[in-house]
Amino acid sequence: MKTVKLNNGLEMPILGLGVYQIPDPHECERVVADALSIGYRLIDTASAYRNEEAVGKAIAKSGIARDELFITTKLFLNNATYEKTKQSFADSLKKLQLEYLDLYLIHQPYGDVYGAWRAMQELYRDGKIKAIGVSNFGTDRVMDFIEFFEIPPAVDQVETHPFHQQIETLKFLKENGVQLESWGPLAEGKHGIFTNGVLMKIGNKYQKSVAQVILRWLIQRDIVVIPKSTRKDRLAENYDVFDFELTEDDLNLIAELDTKTSIWGDHRDPEKVKMLYGYAKKM
Numbered sequence: 001m002k003t004v005k006l007n008n009g010l011e012m013p014i015l016g017l018g019v020y021q022i023p024d025p026h027e028c029e030r031v032v033a034d035a036l037s038i039g040y041r042l043i044d045t046a047s048a049y050r051n052e053e054a055v056g057k058a059i060a061k062s063g064i065a066r067d068e069l070f071i072t073t074k075l076f077l078n079n080a081t082y083e084k085t086k087q088s089f090a091d092s093l094k095k096l097q098l099e100y101l102d103l104y105l106i107h108q109p110y111g112d113v114y115g116a117w118r119a120m121q122e123l124y125r126d127g128k129i130k131a132i133g134v135s136n137f138g139t140d141r142v143m144d145f146i147e148f149f150e151i152p153p154a155v156d157q158v159e160t161h162p163f164h165q166q167i168e169t170l171k172f173l174k175e176n177g178v179q180l181e182s183w184g185p186l187a188e189g190k191h192g193i194f195t196n197g198v199l200m201k202i203g204n205k206y207q208k209s210v211a212q213v214i215l216r217w218l219i220q221r222d223i224v225v226i227p228k229s230t231r232k233d234r235l236a237e238n239y240d241v242f243d244f245e246l247t248e249d250d251l252n253l254i255a256e257l258d259t260k261t262s263i264w265g266d267h268r269d270p271e272k273v274k275m276l277y278g279y280a281k282k283m
């Protein structure tokens with residue numbers, strides 16, 4: 001598996017599995033087991049996905065050496081304080097049945113993210129986390145962390161796909177040594193992405209599916225991808241993206257699909273902030 005080198009020297013697989021919206025524990029465990037059997041080694045979960053236990057079970061049963069795996073989870077906003085971060089991290093680790101985490105992310109730029117980051121820096125220094133990062137942070141928030149803290153974020157996980165290409169964000173993050181990791185690489189299947197004419201035409205040239213074209217396009221931009229699928233055939237398909245190369249012409253055609261619009265909404269929108277706090281209260 002091709003890897004990227006994070007700003008602290010840690011190697012991270014460029015492709016992995018995301019397990020958002022697989023709440024059923026049996027299904028989640030089966031999906032992770034299928035992915036690991038195909039060759040996936042990066043798994044992206046979050047405390048808010050409520051499936052860390054299932055991920056942990058699949059990992060434990062796989063028998064794969066710990067140092068071959070790259071496991072990410074995320075701190076939800078209801079736990080974004082210094083003290084709660086330590087507790088939430090310990091809970092996640094226990095559910096995942098792990099001694100350490102490869103990557104721990106602040107899920108959203110809300111709450112006491114400064115207290116949270118101080119706790120994460122300590123856990124990192126104690127060797128409990130190999131790399132620490134953020135998610136859904138705008139470039140201003142990332143620069144604040146870079147300037148304010150001793151340890152800069154290694155990763156910013158943000159929505160990135162053909163309809164929301166994050167050209168400026170990618171440029172900024174690259175210039176500042178922060179790895180962009182795409183969430184929703186397949187735009188969650190929205191806006192007819194799998195039947196998009198441009199992507200289908202490019203796929204036909206290489207005998208590849210639209211999903212494979214998109215993942216290849218992201219990887220060629222040095223972006224880490226974590227597509228989610230519950231189907232084993234699609235897990236295999238999404239993994240099979242290293243035997244072809246998109247040309248400059250292909251890249252130019254895909255560039256025209258950018259609408260710079262999120263499928264979820266703006267993390268700076270107060271209604272979205274309120275909605276996420278409401279979700280946290282029900283947890």
Ligand SMILES: NC(=O)c1ccc[n+]([C@@H]2O[C@H](COP(=O)([O-])OP(=O)(O)OC[C@H]3O[C@@H](n4cnc5c(N)ncnc54)[C@H](OP(=O)(O)O)[C@@H]3O)[C@@H](O)[C@H]2O)c1
Nearest residue numbers: 018019020044135183184185186187188211227228229230
């Ligand atoms: N940090 C954040 O705030 C945040 C937000 C969202 C997601 N994420 C992370 O990013 C990961 C990926 O994003 P996502 O799950 O939202 O969406 P996604 O990976 O863009 O899309 C998943 C959808 O595409 C379908 N799909 C997958 N492979 C396919 C293929 N080869 N052909 C056709 N359809 C295919 C899946 O259906 P089937 O399952 O039926 O195959 C599912 O409906 C998540 O799982 C999560 O780990 C993070």
